[in-house]
Amino acid sequence: MLKSPSGVIGLVILLLAISVAVFGPMLFPNSPWRMVQRPFLPPFTLQAVPLGTDALGRDVFAGMIFGARVSLLVGLVSTLVALIVGVPIGAMAGYFGGKVDDALMRFTEFFQTIPSFALAIVLVAILQPSIYSIVASIAVVSWPPVARLVRGEVLSLRTREYVQAAVVTGQSNTWIILREILPNALSPVIVLASLMVATAILLESSLSFLGLGDPNLISWGYMVGAGRTVIRQAWWITVFPGVAILISVLGLNLIGEGLNDALNPRLSREGR
Amino acid sequence: MPKRVLLGLLLACGLTAPALAQEPKTGGVINAVIQPEPPGLMLAMVQNGPTQMVSGNIFEGLLRYSPKLEPQPELAESWSVSEDAKTYAFRLRKGVTWHDGKPFTAADVLFSVEMLRQTHARARNNLAQVDKVEAPDDYTVVFTLKQPFGPFLGIFEVGSMPMVPKHLYEGTDFKTNPYNNAPIGTGPFMFKEWQKGSFIRLVKNPNYYEKGKPYLDEIYWQIIPDAAARSVAYETGKVDVLPGGSVENFDVPRLSKLKDTCVTGAGWEFFSPLAWLWLNNRQGPLADKRVRQAVMYAIDRDFAKDVIWNGLGKVATGPSASTIKYYTDDVKKYPYDPAKAKALLKEAGYKGEKIRLLPLAYGETWQRWGEAVKQNLQDAGINIETIATDVAGGNQKIGEWDYDIAFTYLYQYGDPALGVGRNYVSSAIAKGQVFNNVEGYSNPEIDKLFADGAVATPDSKRKEIYEKAQKILVEDVPVAWMLELQFPTIMRCKVKNLITTGIGVNDGFKDAWLDK
Numbered sequence: 001m002l003k004s005p006s007g008v009i010g011l012v013i014l015l016l017a018i019s020v021a022v023f024g025p026m027l028f029p030n031s032p033w034r035m036v037q038r039p040f041l042p043p044f045t046l047q048a049v050p051l052g053t054d055a056l057g058r059d060v061f062a063g064m065i066f067g068a069r070v071s072l073l074v075g076l077v078s079t080l081v082a083l084i085v086g087v088p089i090g091a092m093a094g095y096f097g098g099k100v101d102d103a104l105m106r107f108t109e110f111f112q113t114i115p116s117f118a119l120a121i122v123l124v125a126i127l128q129p130s131i132y133s134i135v136a137s138i139a140v141v142s143w144p145p146v147a148r149l150v151r152g153e154v155l156s157l158r159t160r161e162y163v164q165a166a167v168v169t170g171q172s173n174t175w176i177i178l179r180e181i182l183p184n185a186l187s188p189v190i191v192l193a194s195l196m197v198a199t200a201i202l203l204e205s206s207l208s209f210l211g212l213g214d215p216n217l218i219s220w221g222y223m224v225g226a227g228r229t230v231i232r233q234a235w236w237i238t239v240f241p242g243v244a245i246l247i248s249v250l251g252l253n254l255i256g257e258g259l260n261d262a263l264n265p266r267l268s269r270e271g272r
Numbered sequence: 273m274p275k276r277v278l279l280g281l282l283l284a285c286g287l288t289a290p291a292l293a294q295e296p297k298t299g300g301v302i303n304a305v306i307q308p309e310p311p312g313l314m315l316a317m318v319q320n321g322p323t324q325m326v327s328g329n330i331f332e333g334l335l336r337y338s339p340k341l342e343p344q345p346e347l348a349e350s351w352s353v354s355e356d357a358k359t360y361a362f363r364l365r366k367g368v369t370w371h372d373g374k375p376f377t378a379a380d381v382l383f384s385v386e387m388l389r390q391t392h393a394r395a396r397n398n399l400a401q402v403d404k405v406e407a408p409d410d411y412t413v414v415f416t417l418k419q420p421f422g423p424f425l426g427i428f429e430v431g432s433m434p435m436v437p438k439h440l441y442e443g444t445d446f447k448t449n450p451y452n453n454a455p456i457g458t459g460p461f462m463f464k465e466w467q468k469g470s471f472i473r474l475v476k477n478p479n480y481y482e483k484g485k486p487y488l489d490e491i492y493w494q495i496i497p498d499a500a501a502r503s504v505a506y507e508t509g510k511v512d513v514l515p516g517g518s519v520e521n522f523d524v525p526r527l528s529k530l531k532d533t534c535v536t537g538a539g540w541e542f543f544s545p546l547a548w549l550w551l552n553n554r555q556g557p558l559a560d561k562r563v564r565q566a567v568m569y570a571i572d573r574d575f576a577k578d579v580i581w582n583g584l585g586k587v588a589t590g591p592s593a594s595t596i597k598y599y600t601d602d603v604k605k606y607p608y609d610p611a612k613a614k615a616l617l618k619e620a621g622y623k624g625e626k627i628r629l630l631p632l633a634y635g636e637t638w639q640r641w642g643e644a645v646k647q648n649l650q651d652a653g654i655n656i657e658t659i660a661t662d663v664a665g666g667n668q669k670i671g672e673w674d675y676d677i678a679f680t681y682l683y684q685y686g687d688p689a690l691g692v693g694r695n696y697v698s699s700a701i702a703k704g705q706v707f708n709n710v711e712g713y714s715n716p717e718i719d720k721l722f723a724d725g726a727v728a729t730p731d732s733k734r735k736e737i738y739e740k741a742q743k744i745l746v747e748d749v750p751v752a753w754m755l756e757l758q759f760p761t762i763m764r765c766k767v768k769n770l771i772t773t774g775i776g777v778n779d780g781f782k783d784a785w786l787d788k
Binding site for chain 1: 522526575636640642644646658659661
């Protein structure tokens, strides 16, 4: 991983974003919702509010710092939930095959046939926008690809000799899946997961942009959405959080690529 | 010699030009925005804001009202009130015809009163004190009241009591009458066509009873669903008039600065929209008067006016807007004072219980306002949680009393008996509706004052009663009054005399003309 320059850049960006999310709010004890200066103050005019203020006079910089926390948290937690749901379903479908496979895959397809963003909007609207409903709805729309990927991996692995050997020695199915198959199927899942975090951050931003964010928490998507209508008068309200989204999503994609290279040594040696 | 004549002509033109500029010119087409698209145009049946705005050109009432809310003649050219204030006689204008050519007479007025009692909830309420309506002759209508009703002369505006053609509606099923889709009125403009989702077209009524009026040939009401697109439509010249509320507030300063653009806040005096926060008086910390007062002290209403509403409007002092009859500012004042709010909360024993705030889902401005109020209340130490909702969901929560604090704004209709009392008297408490006494405030003294005020005579007595009511209410803070809202009308300066009464754009374009 450390050999690929893009992976390193991605890692640096992610670590930076995480440290901002963790330590930033300590440097800014005040709520990012507080109206601190006159509204529409351009950036780089006052040291107290380096990135200017928004339509109500709130500090854009403070909003970005607190927004990092929400965006990253939503990205990581919802990906985790999606993995917890998707991996077992995919593993069971691939390992048992037959009717179990059919049932689980039809269930998965049921979610895949609905456009994921539309489903996320509907879920958040029904459940009332809050951080929990947003995490839940992003997880609901993002687990099916995980399940399908894991199923495919498991399907190919379960015919290998060492798995057959494990079956012959009479080990339990759970044991075989957890000990023999999943560890070997994990590398593509890790790559996928890093990209899923990026997608989740984008989804959360899109939901907040549409006004379906948690009204009690500031996030980058909310800032872009709230500033969108005044973009002609005050570009900085939208541009800075927009750039933050761009950089963190880019960072996560770079990490995904780096991981892919590192975990598929054959691909990196022969390909490209 | 010819030179001298020419010079003379030039001089004459130069001298008379300023005087001519004030003389209305005939002809021209106005494009105005209507937002949102109205559900229907039959004013006796539908009273949504956009319906009133379009149909105010097609229909007329007996009276209209000046910016000071004095009654002015419209279909009634004069009126008299009996000594005991129980009999009102209206003298109707002669020579008025419906758009289909039939004459307008007292029979139409009698029929309209009967029809509106069935189809128009607010008119039914306004007419509750009417004992009987009679027409001694074709051009006289006499209303006899059960008891004197002070605001009676204030209920004849076109949106509150539009005149309906008897010959087209009598004996029909009002709901399915074909004229609902192509309404016939007496107004200065006639309905021509409605392309759903695109525009509503009205044309000049050539037989209008005021000679020379209307000046315009046509009005196009353009339907543009997106707020940003409405601003652009004005900038590109597609529309000439943006009625109040049709663009977002933050666009108002930018559009106002455009070339040849005039802005006015006038024309809302009759409605006087007042914004406040419903405070649920029934439960939790807000049941305590001191906590409600703390809410008043905690909120920076000048900030809301200056920043969120771009300086438009006025900080409210109490239940009546300052344009409403018998308004007084001799009441307890609640300046922005977080320290005092904190002290009151402490005194009331507030321990950080969670209080839910329901913003109004009417777009950006209201969303930002909700955020600012939340921050104000949090700064004073109140634990606020904002509940995200859409319009329907919010209405449902408010109607079910499932809220702690909720934004709203309501019209006042000129007189405390018509638009103010309904929000504070205990008889108006009813589940399922989002107007009237939603906060659950119940005070026998206030009930009695508003009951007495509606029927007291003379005026000085009413004044005394309503001033007392305002003092008590402002002390009790049943709801937290925020701002008297102002919805500026933005238009090209060549549009003249668009707003001449206290009913504003809703009163029809009969005096408007284009200076080309």
